Amino acid sequence: MPLLDIQQLQVRFNTPEGSVEAVRGVDLQIEPDATLAVVGESGAGKSQLFHAVMGLLPRNASVSGQARFAGTELLHQPAAVLNQYRGKRMAMIFQDPMSALNPCSPSGGN
Template sequence: MTPLLFIEALSIRFNTPEGSVEAVRGVDLQLAAGETLAVVGESGAGKSQCFHAVMGLLPRNAHTSGRVTFAGTELLGQPPRILNQFRGKRMAMIFQDPMTALNPLLTIGRQLTEVLEVHQGMNAKQARHHTITMLEQVRIPDASRRFHSYPHELSGGMRQRVMIAMALLCEPELLIADEPTTALDVTVQSEIMALLRDIRAQREMAVVLITHNLPLAGGLCDRVAVMRHGQVVETGEVNALFQQPQHPYTRTLLQAARH
């Protein structure tokens, strides 16, 4: 059976004024439809770069090698017109800072309805109805009023819920959540993770959770891949990896999480 997402020997380097920097080295990962995978590691491990490559969001100074396929289609090196058949529609990404991901000059409603008008061909009335329904599903109170709000009028947790709503509008097969709770307090973190768990159960979609927080991964995911210095050092089923980590770095992460 072909994996939904297949990453083989992925390497990413960046050309900088100081020289070439290798951020990702020979990463192999795969994800089946409906499966959840946590990609865990400290800042600078290469986690986000791997999935920016999947989404075609790397900057111009990035050079990639290897293979990345989604539902059997190669994504690396494809022009935007090909990638746009997948991005937002069949695979979507939640970014760690919703304040920079959302346009401060447009209302929440306009930003979400635009997704539906572009990708689903809905008219303004259909898109508005669908958007308000989605805002209610991600537990934004008084969604029809919030539809007219600007990003700065919402709390950090509320903005993150808007980003989740935006990612889910086109019912993607794959959701990539890049550090979705980093800037939030502990209570709101728990609420966002509970929301992702519920959504995953309802929609049976594949989820990648990118995080430095191993316990967070354990609450949502089936499998874990641990990254360090641009490489995957260990992968395994969540419970097995938590109980019997094989790599010293994984043991260090688990010990740090327990203190």
């Protein structure tokens, strides 16, 4: 069973000009003990994808699809449930890693 299983994840933002699709139909599986780097052009939706998984999107966002962590569905969970995972079992390194990571510490210690 994958540790993280994302199926047909879609993120849209409602704006005064209309709906904007930021992430379209992403499928992704990460096995336990695997390492993954998601890379791409600026504005491709990388951050929005993982903001959706971690429940960190703004109120004007809508999410569809599935995202399971260790078998537990994460999308649309209340903050109290997501807080059991955030920072403890899963984390996100934001776009400026030099301010988020200590280069003298192993990756598990950051």
